Structure formats: structure tokens, C-alpha cells
Amino acid sequence: MRPKLTRLWPNYLQDVAVVALNKKSIDIAPGGLNWREPHWVAAKLKLDRSVPAVSEHFRGGTAEAQKAFTQFCADLLRDYKDTRNQPQTDNVSQMSKYLHFGQISPVWLALEVRKYARAGATNIESFVDELLVRRELSMNWVEFTDHYESYESMPEWSRKTLAEHARDTRPYLYSRAQLENAKTHDPYWNAAMNEMRFTGYMHNHMRMYWGKKILEWTSSPEEGHATALAINNKFFLDGRDANSFANIAWVFGQHDRPWFERPIFRKVRYMNAAGLERKCDIKGYVAKVNARIAQYRA
Numbered sequence: 001m002r003p004k005l006t007r008l009w010p011n012y013l014q015d016v017a018v019v020a021l022n023k024k025s026i027d028i029a030p031g032g033l034n035w036r037e038p039h040w041v042a043a044k045l046k047l048d049r050s051v052p053a054v055s056e057h058f059r060g061g062t063a064e065a066q067k068a069f070t071q072f073c074a075d076l077l078r079d080y081k082d083t084r085n086q087p088q089t090d091n092v093s094q095m096s097k098y099l100h101f102g103q104i105s106p107v108w109l110a111l112e113v114r115k116y117a118r119a120g121a122t123n124i125e126s127f128v129d130e131l132l133v134r135r136e137l138s139m140n141w142v143e144f145t146d147h148y149e150s151y152e153s154m155p156e157w158s159r160k161t162l163a164e165h166a167r168d169t170r171p172y173l174y175s176r177a178q179l180e181n182a183k184t185h186d187p188y189w190n191a192a193m194n195e196m197r198f199t200g201y202m203h204n205h206m207r208m209y210w211g212k213k214i215l216e217w218t219s220s221p222e223e224g225h226a227t228a229l230a231i232n233n234k235f236f237l238d239g240r241d242a243n244s245f246a247n248i249a250w251v252f253g254q255h256d257r258p259w260f261e262r263p264i265f266r267k268v269r270y271m272n273a274a275g276l277e278r279k280c281d282i283k284g285y286v287a288k289v290n291a292r293i294a295q296y297r298a
Helices: 002-012 036-042 062-075 077-083 096-100 106-113 123-144 156-166 176-180 186-199 204-219 220-235 241-249 271-277 282-297
Strands: none
Touching: 002 123, 062 077, 062 096, 062 106, 077 123, 123 241, 123 282, 156 220, 176 186, 176 220, 186 204, 186 220, 186 282, 204 220, 204 241, 220 241, 271 282
């Protein structure tokens, strides 16, 4: 897919023309809703009040998105390729939530990042690959997959191999409530869940580990898929997005290949705590999350 997309970029990566609005948003607000009092509007909605507000960590809006991205390009882009999979750092753009709510354009991001040539071509290419290849792969999959939200949309090979080991003994089994409240034996997983709960965000590398462990710690692949997707869409600011459905599907074999056979996972890719310890400063990540939550609770 990558070479097909890159050939098309010159035609699509063009500056977006500024268009004058015929009506201001204030003129088209539904009757009875005062846009100047968002808290009153929110009070009328049927929301899950158990999910805390995260405005202490992230602010919405196009101006905030552009400000955050400009700072990322100036300060962090030069190390992006080497550190984007290091969860103990904050060397990521944080753009997924703004993209999800339509507060920033992927075209604007792709054009803007290329202005920072001093950050190095490999770092720019790595960011653009995440933005315009991996993200578009998710969009494409959701667009052309019926019932992309269901376990039945997973690849036939992965469903078959997981079914063959569905009765394998799980070393740990947790309910959805235990998972949501980060009540597991695994301090790395608990830190990731707490980062999600209290900030609406989780570092991308930890999202993979988080999902793989839900597959391992629930009684069946079907339950694992439903649980992971429900928690993902409940807490993440960028949940309920094409990337959400594709990322959870990846945990269960979508956009991946068969691996070495093992219990529970059979041929679906496996991740463990030892891999985190080998590839990153996972204890540094736990300390970072705990410090952030302590500040939140204070």
C-alpha cells in the first residue's frame, strides 16, 4: 500500500484554500442550546459520568493543535524515529485526538512537518508514514470492511488459530471492571490503563501491549475483542475512530501475519513484559505515569 499512496501524494498534498464562511457557527446552533455555556449543554447530555474530564492534560481546538504541533516539530521531531516507540518519553506529536475531532487537517500536518528540514529527512519520513500510510490503512480497512466493529471481521486465519486454543488455561482472568480500574498483577499494564483513565491518552507502544494482555486475560478471544474495544472507546480521546477499530483488530491478527505457535495466542503475535524491559525503559514509563496521576489527584 505504501508505494501506491506515495505516488498519489503530490496530487493531494496541496495547501487548503481559505474559504469565507456564509454563516457563523453561532447562527446555526440548535435551538435551546447556548454555545456560550458548554457546561450547561453537557449537563443535558446522556454521558458516562464515570469517565473523568481530562482538560487538565489536553486542550481542544485548532489553535491548540497547531501550537502543540509547532512545539513538537521544533523540540522533538529531530529524535522522532528513534524515540517514538519509547513510552518513558513524550516524544510524540499528540495529534491523534485533534485529527479525530476534525480540529486539525492531516494535509496541513504533512505540509507543515516538511518545513522542518533541519530535523532530518528520516524523522520527517517516519512521521509522514504514520500519518499518511498507517492512518490511511485504518481508514481504508474500515471503509471497505462490513461489521468492522465485530470479532467476525478478523482474518479467517487468526480466528481459526485462536479458536484452536480457546480452551487453553489462562494464567490470569480479569473482569472488565478489574481491567478498567487497573487491578491486575502487572504494574506495566496497570500504568498504561491508568494513563488512559486519567488522561484520555496512552503511548502508542503501550497500546499494543495493553491490547495483547486483554486477549490473554479474558476467557475467550470474542470476549477479549469486545472488552478491549469497549474500554478503548470509553476512555480514549481518540477512541471511536477508524484507528481504534483497526488497532484493536491488529491485536487479533488484522494487518499482521502468523507467528510462532504458543498457548492461548497460537499463531497470533504475542507480547510480554520481558519484551518491554528489553526494548525500553519501562520502569521509567511507570514512574512517569504515577507522577502524572499523583499531580492529577492533588
